[in-house]
Amino acid sequence: MSTNLFVHPLATSQWESLPAATTRIHTRSVWASRETGESTAPHQRIIHLRAIFSDAPMSLESVRVVPGAGYHKCASGQESDEVVDARVWEPAVHGWTQLGRVGGAGSSLDLGGAASRALVVEIRQASTDRWWPGWNLAATGLELIGEAPAEWQPRREGRLEVDDLDLSGLPDGVSAEHRGVEVRYRTPRLSVGFRLRSPAWSHLSVDDDGTGRTDRSLLQQPRSMDIVRSGVYPSGVYPVLRDQNAEYLAQGPRVTRADGDRPVGFLASDYEGVTTVRGNVVTYDVSVPSAGQRYRYRFTVLADRIELDLRRTAAEDYRAWTSSAWHIATDNRVTPSTAIGELVTTGETGLLRGDVLWHFPRFGTFEISSDSPDLLMRSDSVRALDTNTLEFKLGETPTPFGDYLLPAGDYRARIVFAARTPRLASVAPDAPAPVRRMLDRHALTALPFRADTATYSNNGASMHCTTTLNDISAIATGLGDLLPGVSPLGLVGASLSRWLDGAPSYGSGSTSHGPHRLEDEYVHMAANTLVAVGRYLGATNDSAWFARHRDRVLAEIEDMLARDVDGDGLVESTIRLGNSGEHQWSTAWSDVISFGWKDAWANAVLFEAWTELAPVLRDRGEQALSDRVSEAARRIQEAYLPAFYSETTGLIAGWRSRDGELHDYGFSLVNGAACSTELLPADIARAIMTRLREHWDAVGVPDLRNGVPLNLWRIPESDIGGVVFGLPMGGYQQGGCSHHGARVIVDAFDRVGMRAEADELLVALATSIADDSSFGGLGSGVDWRMWDGTPSGYEGQLAEGFSVLASALRRFGR
Template sequence: MLQSTNLLDTPDLDPPMGDLFSFRTLSQCRSVWTEPTDGESGAPQRRIIHSRVFTPTGKATVNRIGFHNAPGYHKCGSHQEDDWIVDLRILTLDTPNSNWRELEYLRDLPPQEADKIHWIELGEQETYGLILEIRRCGIDDWWTPWNLAANAFVVKGKLHEPIAPRNESLIQVSQIDLSTLPAGLQASQRDGKVTFKSNFLEVGFLLSRTGFSHLGIDQQGQGKTQTNLLQVGPGSFHQGTMLSPVGDIPVADPAVRFRFTGTVSVNGNKIVYQLQNQRCEQSYRLEWTVFPERIHFRVNRNSKQTLRAWHSAAWRMSFHAPTAASQIIAMIDPQGQSGSFTSPAILHAPAHGSFALEAKGQAQARLEVFRPRDRIELELKVGESPRPEGDWQLEAGVNEASWTFAVTRPHFPLAENTPDVVRAAIQQAGFTGLNFRPDTATLSNNGASMHCPISMDTWSCQCLRMGELVPSLRSEELLRLSLERWLDGGPGYAGGNLKQDGALHSGEDEYLMTGTAALLGLAEYLSKAASSEWIERFSLQIERKLREMKERDLDGDGLIESPYRTGTSGSQQWSTCWYDVISYGWKDAFANALLYEALQHLSDALPKTSLAHWSAPLAQWKTRLRDSYFNTFYNPETGWLAGWVCREGKRHDHAFLAVNGAAVAVGLVPKDSAKELLQGLLEEAKAVGMPSAQLGLPGNLRPIPDEDLSDIIQGYPFGYYQNGGRTHAQARHFLRGLYAVGLHEAADAMLQELCEGFADASVFGGCKSGLDWRYWDDRPCGYEGLLTDQFGIIGLILERYGVDPT
């Protein structure tokens, strides 16, 4: 049986505050960028792996290290499978200032027996730190998961020194003078903090320790800044300066230590913190200047020695995901610990507003999401170098940097005839669908959620129409990074590998739409933005994806099928498409409509590339798919398309709006039938009393019986979540169909209603708010609070009213 005692789980000290524990231990999980080592043939040239790091505050002796099977990357909509370590590298630190030394490198390890630990005997190995680096795993191969790193390891040994004691010192106030402020800015002092407020922003500064107490933004300039975007509260402190040297006592951590001495002064709109720590010979001068529409931050860090740190920041901002899934939109810096990004960047808080970030000098910045703790942490660093193992080197000498946070708004060029409500929707939500995560280098479900290549078509329809977001930051680069992760095998929601009956298969064999949506996003990128060099670099990966997709046509009719998800009534299976708890299966009308559009774009993009030999086969495939599609899915009893045809040959038709719209928009419905088909659905919507689209469109107009739903959603009424719930997600497809057949009046009216929900930010909110779905009586019935697919509507707006940004 697994043993419970484990140095990695040694608890750090907690504050004496009842159940407000910080849950910190002497270890951490860490994600790092890496390149292939010798012997890693076939690995991506650049990937993110995960490790478990033992971080004692002094010397320790390790006798043995064990590992066992543990949960892998959970793809949702599939069973949680135990993964196993295939390649493991163990690094040790002989002294706090030495380089990491390879202790063991084990390759081609088999899965362990259930509840059995594989032990590595080390005798009396003295160390100041360990990195247990999983370089390859059983299920997702080169992309090793956080869950496995967090749960697979046992380290036996002892600490030579007691855990560093509590030491929460305070800094002293040297001056506060708020008599002179810029016009439009107010200030107040209360409860140990100074707060500045304008119509655009509100920022509070603590006086006894570095850190924000409040950060609020209203990009509309209406003074609605009272919502605090930060995670604050007693017991654990995640704001301000952080410093935890390798092999030594933490100087400033989120729980019980702040070992800096120093002062704070406030003179008008300028706040200056002066900090010193003699033990590690570090001093900081932190200067913030607040203006009505921007904040300026200058840092001077002076060090007499080079210092290694487990974690460090001149200033940390920890955002509260349930308040807003705040995100950084930026280009990544793929080295060392993941999450680093470059300037310029956008800090966006959905429903609140955005800051344009510009850095100068020796500035570094990184963002990391801690979903289980509802935290999104932005770290500003000065004069630090990321080390390949994931720790940081604070350079000696005088190091200087500055950042400007300026309130900004989307400025996508729109035609003169754009309705006011559509313009308002762009102003409010234009950045919100760009749910980029620098720590995973991909657009995601939202800023604090998982990666979802099944949404690639949603991202391409936005990113390829937005152009420059702020100077020198172009939206298509976010799409490129997301495509690269998918092409290189990075796992995600409904992606990566799945395990069934002991064998692995691609998740795209179950979730057909993951492959078709991602292929559509790729096809649009190839035809509109990709360089010839990029195409050549990823040609092998692209060819592999095309080959795998073609092999999913199991019966030769041009349509792809899932051998795993049959779509049969009563199977309780999850879906083959984005509507994941509806039992779409076998032949999926939604996934195949996206595939057809992908083949259209690929036919335009590939002839002039090294993949030109695919042009003729893809053209033939496209013809077969088109010839089969309508006869397969058309339901003569209703006059529109079914959502899927199950393995038994039965059409499953519950008046699906997005499915029919997508098929019409790409030309899969005969022209003489397409308009009548969509008019029939509009009449059905009126007959069943579909509410205004302000809070979204239902995916289906007729109730889906439990036998056509997965087990998790059975027993709920029509209008709940995916069984007729209203959402902006995927709504763009129905409108695209309306526009394609000339039903402009109906489409424009529906688009403007959808834009009302964006303009007043009523259809998206913080994580777990549930605002992403609504019953027909308007009550929330969602879960995430914000789904990236809701914002395909922004792409549709730019398609309808946008002016070419180039």
């Protein structure tokens, strides 16, 4: 019977009683170049493929376009999207053959009952997110009508034989034990376990301090009964047994044909070979007959590193959909890892060449290097499975289509995993110990760049938020190169390029809820991103970058200038109005609080953006626009205090709503933003910061190591947009304490001459960053706290939680 094959067969409420699926569905992100007919597309962008593979030929009738889910931009609500242009492909002898195109509401492509073991739909344009069609759209915006094979057939399952196991003769600093089906090595700086009957790591950890704190494994363990959400389908959201989770959760080699044979790895088939253990050396000799590949691994464990001699041999060329000589899946619930290196922007996203920094916040870093020009690495994040991956590809060529060519031959690489965190900042001798340790240990943690999406994000496994580029760029200006040719500021430029090329992000880009852009709602977010543009250009003098993006940069500036809709010098949102009782979400970073209309936070940050942008525009010959921006900054200065100063509290309020009401709940970050720049005269700023510190004492703000409360007085339900209704004071954004964005408070105290208060706050926040207690794994929620220290957040780690590194670098960096 014909069904929609792009809905997983087990995506029903009766999944427990259904037999194993004969098909495997994949969504893949790939780099795409502008083609004929795409004149308004960026030169390069990321698109998505929807693919299906089957054990035996399927009968394929048609591909249909249906309304789908768009990129989830968080507080904008559930976005909808639709496929405008897609190409449909089936496997051929030497690649892929295009069957036709499909796009537009209700359109379909007749496949005529074709028999095929694979089909790929390449989505090149969408109605909402235009040239950046998202993962959600690929997963929900297409139907493939046809019939799948009826019965799943088991394959030969892989197993290694143990040839020898002798743990004698270990080098100094290395201990080992045989634990039944694994061998585990431990040193003061790292621990690693090897499975004996399969080519895989069973345990991995690193300790940057070299104290042997390596009992907690960083690895994600495959689970045969792993259950995740299936996604949004017309019939609802149901759990799905991930029978193809070898795609993401496998440890060790993976390889499948481009037409989709079952993967080698967890739930694997068709590998054979031998394991040998002699002292600190573990050797796997593995053959995959169906793929014609042989892999040989020689791991050597030393006190401060793991060395891998890797070899791939094949008698014939092979084209693979999934291929890794070695694949490692890590658990984001422990910590969200990042892998930073030189991006490869051909084929599947996430590819890296050269040396790579593989960082695990709260644990440490492996500096990965190799002597082979034939080695590529790839980093990916699979949030639905709480998993990040790092894979190694030896002698493979990524194709523009998104699969891989494995040419015949003999390929070798020596790979070193050195356990050490690079020290990116030079710190003055008089820096307080917690500040020094924070900068030494967590400068890299503050740079959560995702290679698979080519942008800085909330963390190594979270969504893209251009608003974070304000804090990240402030930190990046004080740091040296991460690797040769890879700098923190260079990655800021790459992230800004993605935004300017039209990619969606949190609170940014097109929306299906109207003709506006989300920057018209989240005015503060847009201002933060413009600060990063000015800071990047001022710090790098990257004339080529400016030339490429000039038109878009100027358009973003013009859009922001136009948001002063009533001519008073302050920008407004005409969509989020801030009126009590309307329960709108925010114009500001505090997205569940009803900041709106005239937002004091947004306008304070915008003043900083204009002061950053005016000189860089002038230096690049944009004198007229520079003058307008300077005048806009002056007018914000004139209008700011009359609009936002509260005579009652002596503070800057959060916002003035469309109905004229002032909303003041003791927002520390808003006052810090207003007082940390030249927006307010120094004497007035000092009076405000003195009053803020008095209010902290009056309400009993506890130990500042816990973080700074977002608001000091309860926000009434009438001024809340969602999520925090009914929470006690200190619950998330209802007065929760956090480190998020707190650098502006430290900088404001410094600017007005309150050095003791600045030092107190900086050292307190640095202490709980340095001891790893202010952030955690995904879902830990420790990045927000009740006033007694009880976690009250959800994510566990956000980029803004490290903003005070910028204050520390300004004070103590050299």
